[in-house]
Amino acid sequence: MIKLFASDLDGTLYNALHETDAAILRRLRRVLAAGRHVALATGRWARSAADLGFGDLPLELVCGNGAFVYDAGGELLRDVPIEPGVLEELLGSFPGVCFNCVAPDGVFVRGSRAAYAAGFVPPRGIAGRAIARRRRRHVSVGTERFDQTDADVLAHRVCKVNGRVSDPRLHAAVEAFLADHADALVNASFDGHLFEITAAGVNKGEAVAWLAGRLGVAEDEVAVYGDGGNDLAMLGRFAHAYAPRGASEAARRAAGAVIGSCAWHAVPRHMARTVRREGPLG
Template identity: 50%
Template sequence: MIKLFASDLDGTLLNAFHNVDRTIARAIREVTDAGAHVVIATGRTMLSNREHGFDGLPVEICGSNGAIVVGREGILKTFPVSPELLELLVPAFPGICFDCVLLDGTYATGSRELRDRSFDADPPLRRIALRGMREAMAATMHFDTPLSYLLEHEVYKVNCRVPDRALGEELEAFVAEHADLVVNAPFSPVMFELTDPAVNKGASVAWLARHFGYTEDEVAVYGDGGNDIAMLERFRHAYATVNGSSAAKAAAGHVIGHCALHAVPRHMVATVRAQRHRAAYTRIE
């Protein structure tokens, strides 16, 4: 039986507008009322189940690509990046605004104007779809953060957008050269999502399953992009949305419907109902 359902957010659990709606909320409640766990496995920073539209829904979180694991009552485990990485990375790329995730907020190394320019190359429809999320994130961020401040605190994830191809290749080379300090698992080609090399969604979901006493065969996972690959490859019950990348579909081996049609919440509910039906049938026998 599946006892833990872990899903990415954008392009997977959320609807086409990157929101939680009533269908998604009802599905989470039905699954958790049945005794299973719903885990948000996301690249976003999520420190409680009252963020990003979940409004207190009974979920656990593997946020920041798995660097911060959060239970319903608070943080369970964290995986910080090495200070050595920050000492090397930030001075080497002064033209990039790095968003550094701490437990009390996100601290950007550059100005808001520098960060906003990294979105200018997005297609118009994507800029519209993500405008609300961008503005909400920027409203809570701290800009022009000195490196000295970051080195005094634990940083769990470093994000940046690099639409300039040449600059992106330089950063890719840096990551490859320092593979002992950092791994990059982005959801889009222009994104860099940097964590400790031991961190990924799959490892954190597996840690959380063990925390609850479940085996990995009792876990189902859902994803659509690059930062989901490790998670989709790790678990036998792995599903990619049809709108997902080719790599995600190949890693999962199972493809379900489109996020806009609530494929993931519907699949979770169908799985729970099928399990309940089998259990009732077994009792009758």
């Protein structure tokens, strides 16, 4: 019996516009009412499910690619920081990169608001406009602090570093740095262009397993859903793993089972069908 469902957001639990809607929320309520847990497993950073469009639903949150775990009430249960000396070396090695550094108390951007926005390139079309609109709303809430010095950044408990590097030589140099520091750092990027750096050993799969243990749920009682590069560890770890139809080839292989498209709410439908088939707990 599945007792914990954990899902990525963009391209997975969200709809085709990268948002929640009434149909998604309705099905999640049914899953929760049947006594199950639902966790959002995302590379994004937020303090609660409400920050990600899920209103007052009591959802656990695994964010920052597993660097942070929050309970359904928004309490921080666990965070895994990058070793400060390694972080200082990373920042010092690439002074021109607009890294945004994520800590429990906010996002500290080593660059201007304009440079930060320039590093975000949404897809074209209606979905891209929806993502850009949500992104503007998120930046406006004040969690980001811009024009931070290295010393400013290092004063916080940084658990994830994001950065988009368009210059091929500089991109290769950052990759080489990470390869040289593989014992301390890992990059699990969704699309291969954006660096998403955490401490070595941090990933969505490990964090969901940690959350399951805290909730008293066995790993074979967990179902996970994902579609991209930062979902591979999660999809590969759990026996009940599913990729939506639009997932990357690597994600489909890691999951082993492919369901429908996010445009047709395949993930929340699958969760609700699983609960309906298995019945209530107890």
